[in-house]
Amino acid sequence: MNRTLRRRYLRDRVMVGLVGLGTAAVLVPLFFILYYVLVQGIGALDLAFFTRPPAPPGETGGGMLPAIAGSLVVDTLALLMAAVFGVAAGVLLAEYPDHPLNPPLRLVVDVMAGLPAILMGLVAFALVVRPMGHFSGLSGSVALALLMIPIVTRATEGVLKLVPWELTEAGLALGLPRWRVIVNLVLPAARGGILTGLMLSLARGAGEAAPLLFTAFGNPYLTANPLEPMDTLPLKLYVYAISPYPDWHRQAWGAALLLAAAIMAASYLARRAFRR
Amino acid sequence: MPDWIYRRLGDRLFAALVVFLALGVVAAALLVALVLYQGSALAFRTFGFFGFLTSQAWDAVRGQFGAWPPLAGTLITASAALLLAFFPALAAAIYVVEYAPRWLKEPVAYLIDLLAALPSVVYGLWGLFVLVPPVRDGLERPLFTWAAVHAPALVPLLGPPTGIGLLSATLVLALMIVPYASSLARDALALVPQSQREAMFALGATRWEVVRRVVIPYARAGIFSGVVLALARALGETMAVTMLIGNAVNLPYTVFGPAATMASLIANEFTEADTDLHLSALIAVGFVLLLLSLLTNLVAGWMLRRLARGEGRR
Amino acid sequence: MSQPYRMETQNLSVYYGKHPGVRGVSLPVHDRRVTALIGPSGCGKTTFLRALNRMHDLTPGVRVEGRVLLDGEDVYAPGVDPVVVRRRVGMVFQRPTPFPTMSIFENVVAGLRLVGVRDRRVLGQAAERALRMAALWDEVKDRLHAPAVDLSGGQQQRLSIARALAVEPEVLLMDEPTSALDPISTQAIEDLLTELKNSVTIVIVTHNMQQAARVSDYTAFFLDGEMVEFDATDRLFTNPADPRTEAYITGRFG
Numbered sequence: 001m002n003r004t005l006r007r008r009y010l011r012d013r014v015m016v017g018l019v020g021l022g023t024a025a026v027l028v029p030l031f032f033i034l035y036y037v038l039v040q041g042i043g044a045l046d047l048a049f050f051t052r053p054p055a056p057p058g059e060t061g062g063g064m065l066p067a068i069a070g071s072l073v074v075d076t077l078a079l080l081m082a083a084v085f086g087v088a089a090g091v092l093l094a095e096y097p098d099h100p101l102n103p104p105l106r107l108v109v110d111v112m113a114g115l116p117a118i119l120m121g122l123v124a125f126a127l128v129v130r131p132m133g134h135f136s137g138l139s140g141s142v143a144l145a146l147l148m149i150p151i152v153t154r155a156t157e158g159v160l161k162l163v164p165w166e167l168t169e170a171g172l173a174l175g176l177p178r179w180r181v182i183v184n185l186v187l188p189a190a191r192g193g194i195l196t197g198l199m200l201s202l203a204r205g206a207g208e209a210a211p212l213l214f215t216a217f218g219n220p221y222l223t224a225n226p227l228e229p230m231d232t233l234p235l236k237l238y239v240y241a242i243s244p245y246p247d248w249h250r251q252a253w254g255a256a257l258l259l260a261a262a263i264m265a266a267s268y269l270a271r272r273a274f275r276r
Numbered sequence: 277m278p279d280w281i282y283r284r285l286g287d288r289l290f291a292a293l294v295v296f297l298a299l300g301v302v303a304a305a306l307l308v309a310l311v312l313y314q315g316s317a318l319a320f321r322t323f324g325f326f327g328f329l330t331s332q333a334w335d336a337v338r339g340q341f342g343a344w345p346p347l348a349g350t351l352i353t354a355s356a357a358l359l360l361a362f363f364p365a366l367a368a369a370i371y372v373v374e375y376a377p378r379w380l381k382e383p384v385a386y387l388i389d390l391l392a393a394l395p396s397v398v399y400g401l402w403g404l405f406v407l408v409p410p411v412r413d414g415l416e417r418p419l420f421t422w423a424a425v426h427a428p429a430l431v432p433l434l435g436p437p438t439g440i441g442l443l444s445a446t447l448v449l450a451l452m453i454v455p456y457a458s459s460l461a462r463d464a465l466a467l468v469p470q471s472q473r474e475a476m477f478a479l480g481a482t483r484w485e486v487v488r489r490v491v492i493p494y495a496r497a498g499i500f501s502g503v504v505l506a507l508a509r510a511l512g513e514t515m516a517v518t519m520l521i522g523n524a525v526n527l528p529y530t531v532f533g534p535a536a537t538m539a540s541l542i543a544n545e546f547t548e549a550d551t552d553l554h555l556s557a558l559i560a561v562g563f564v565l566l567l568l569s570l571l572t573n574l575v576a577g578w579m580l581r582r583l584a585r586g587e588g589r590r
Numbered sequence: 591m592s593q594p595y596r597m598e599t600q601n602l603s604v605y606y607g608k609h610p611g612v613r614g615v616s617l618p619v620h621d622r623r624v625t626a627l628i629g630p631s632g633c634g635k636t637t638f639l640r641a642l643n644r645m646h647d648l649t650p651g652v653r654v655e656g657r658v659l660l661d662g663e664d665v666y667a668p669g670v671d672p673v674v675v676r677r678r679v680g681m682v683f684q685r686p687t688p689f690p691t692m693s694i695f696e697n698v699v700a701g702l703r704l705v706g707v708r709d710r711r712v713l714g715q716a717a718e719r720a721l722r723m724a725a726l727w728d729e730v731k732d733r734l735h736a737p738a739v740d741l742s743g744g745q746q747q748r749l750s751i752a753r754a755l756a757v758e759p760e761v762l763l764m765d766e767p768t769s770a771l772d773p774i775s776t777q778a779i780e781d782l783l784t785e786l787k788n789s790v791t792i793v794i795v796t797h798n799m800q801q802a803a804r805v806s807d808y809t810a811f812f813l814d815g816e817m818v819e820f821d822a823t824d825r826l827f828t829n830p831a832d833p834r835t836e837a838y839i840t841g842r843f844g
């Protein structure tokens with residue numbers, strides 16, 4: 001009895017050690033990543049970074065203004081599309097549970113959520129870039145929206161199902177038609193959760209470069225027209241990182257820090273919206 | 277405004293709008309499949325579906341394309357990354373749920389979730405400038421020199437110790453899926469009812485025995501489906517791999533040497549493809565990637581449904 | 591040499607943060623007798639019971655004060671191993687807790703596997719003995735390797751009892767073990783208690799006063815975290831010393 005007990009405790013101790021070691025193996029490298037992004041990035045975030053167009057290859061100086069502006073445009077458009085389609089799909093799943101479209105819709109949302117982002121780029125290329133004949137910010141937004149819709153739909157459906165049925169009944173009892181109940185009572189009650197879903201989808205979409213490689217494509221000149229090719233931060237980060245120029249590497253770290261901060265902010269907002 | 281317009285028509289119109297937009301989502305998904313299928317038609321017609329899958333040639337100049345090298349590269353990197361990531365990810369999840377003091381649970385979980393949200397390009401950048409130099413000088417070179425002297429047979433297996441290649445890409449891929457897998461495993465462990473743990477403690481079990489015999493078995497379906505989802509993510513991960521793998525589409529792959537995955541191949545060559553056949557071959561690689569991730573996601577979904585059914589019985 | 595009591599609490603208090611769930615309870619637990627804890631909901635019965643085998647150690651923020659003696663030694667003394675305490679003082683919970691990934695057989699022998707018993711014959715005999723004691727053997731002997739979750743609720747609770755008995759505890763703590771059971775299963779478990787007390791010391795929490803009167807030798811009445819009265823069961827039910835006890839057992843209470 002006593003010898004087995006000692007052995008059991010030994011095993012207990014060893015496993016505590018292994019679990020701690022495994023956790024450290026996860027946290028230490030991840031900590032290093034955050035550290036480098038912060039330390040290397042902070043030096044690159046000067047005024048020029050935010051206000052200047054890129055310098056010609058090999059020259060120092062210049063900034064990321066076109067990429068920052070492009071990110072804002074492309075991500076906003078993508079968020080709008082994802083919101084319209086994603087929330088509508090969530091409303092259908094939660095508020096019209098018997099609708100015949102729901103089983104295929106649910107399958108489709110599950111499947112799309114697991115697809116590699118680069119495939120969305122291929123699709124947007126075929127659907128938007130080919131017919132237009134050239135790359136464009138809009139096609140990038142379409143690719144990102146395809147990626148973001150399942151996230152919004154799932155969040156919307158989940159939070160709508162948490163809204164008590166009594167609220168709908170109370171609204172109907174007041175003589176409101178169903179659509180007014182949904183628009184004026186149910187959706188406002190679920191606002192926080194829907195906002196969370198939108199923020200999470202934005203955090204996901206804003207960091208993607210793969211589906212933009214052959215849709216938004218990149219553009220060294222400042223433009224606000226989504227029908228033209230556009231740069232975004234992740235795209236520029238990629239191009240600069242694999243370039244041979246040290247000053248571009250420096251700016252790539254700046255872009256990484258800016259992206260990480262934006263994504264942190266989005267997920268922080270998502271958490272706060274959900275709490276309320 | 278007459279009442280019936282406001283009621284009947286309002287309800288009809290609203291429902292129609294919702295259904296129309298939801299149909300758009302379904303249509304988008306169907307388009308994904310259709311576009312990839314049609315786009316790959318030329319490649320499959322030229323080489324045959326299985327011919328394309330099994331051919332080792334990828335030569336744009338001679339118009340020869342086969343998916344086997346990037347398919348192998350994808351399978352190798354993804355499964356090796358998963359092997360590396362699995363135990364640390366599970367350990368971190370177990371630590372947060374079972375061992376960490378209460379005040380530490382939230383911050384650690386938050387940190388892990390944050391890192392799961394960090395973009396692929398950021399991991400790629402970090403890998404390129406922080407990870408590659410020590411991997412090259414501290415791991416690949418010494419191993420290579422050692423092998424050159426003591427085990428020359430290993431040299432062709434190891435490949436050139438340049439730091440850019442299969443090994444670096446796999447390491448960064450593992451780092452990227454660790455937070456994701458850990459987060460999913462944590463969700464599964466957190467679902468285990470406290471009463472299950474207490475029942476085992478009451479039999480005189482140590483904490484590890486409770487974890488090993490009760491908590492992990494209870495959560496196993498959730499953990500496994502998390503693993504499969506992490507694998508699915510590793511299969512399609514693009515930017516970081518593209519930045520680190522060296523993009524050489526030629527078998528046989530070596531441990532250190534450059535290689536390619538399906539996603540990195542598409543990312544790397546798509547804008548440069550200047551023949552219809554090359555473009556179609558790249559889309560066909562995307563189609564194969566689609567099939568592969570459908571397969572893994574179906575397995576994960578099946579595991580989760582089994583989990584849900586098991587709970588219904590409890 | 592024989593201890594006066596198998597277990598004994600001295601001035602035992604349990605705090606959830608600042609809120610006391612149990613205050614200053616001193617209660618003797620007689621060897622190989624059944625001691626019942628009764629009292630209105632929220633009066634601290636579960637809290638008290640869980641202090642006896644150090645289950646509170648597992649919940650952060652819970653503090654235990656006072657002493658809990660097992661064979662004269664404080665189980666909260668420094669150097670005492672809670673794992674050993676829990677092995678000697680077993681516990682059955684209010685709701686059945688079968689381990690869903692294990693078969694009926696594996697559930698019963700789970701505690702023995704912990705201490706490294708591997709011999710299939712030994713395990714088989716122990717399982718049969720425990721299942722017979724818990725009055726479950728006849729119902730499951732043909733499907734020992736079926737999943738435990740396939741059993742009915744009442745069977746699952748008897749399985750939980752068998753699992754606790756299989757490690758041969760000296761003391762068995764039972765928290766309303768029959769509250770989720772039908773009358774027949776309840777009867778089976780009450781019979782089991784009478785049987786068991788030849789070999790095991792039992793502390794049972796119950797809401798059902800007839801049950802306390804039927805199965806127990808001693809009864810303690812709890813109110814608002816304090817122990818109001820402790821006495822031999824027949825005396826406490828026929829001639830309670832405290833008017834609050836009388837009010838409770840005659841049903842004139844909250």
Ligand SMILES: Nc1ncnc2c1ncn2[C@@H]1O[C@H](COP(=O)(O)OP(=O)(O)OP(=O)(O)O)[C@@H](O)[C@H]1O
Nearest residue numbers: 606609610611629630631632633634635636637638
């Ligand atoms: N985990 C906890 N955290 C904080 N307070 C608790 C906790 N568990 C119990 N309490 C409080 O301690 C007091 C005693 O609770 P306990 O569960 O011991 O009562 P009980 O007599 O077992 O009731 P019942 O008959 O309903 O099971 C109650 O006031 C309860 O609110």
Ligand SMILES: [Mg+2]
Nearest residue numbers: 635636637765
């Ligand atoms: Mg209780």
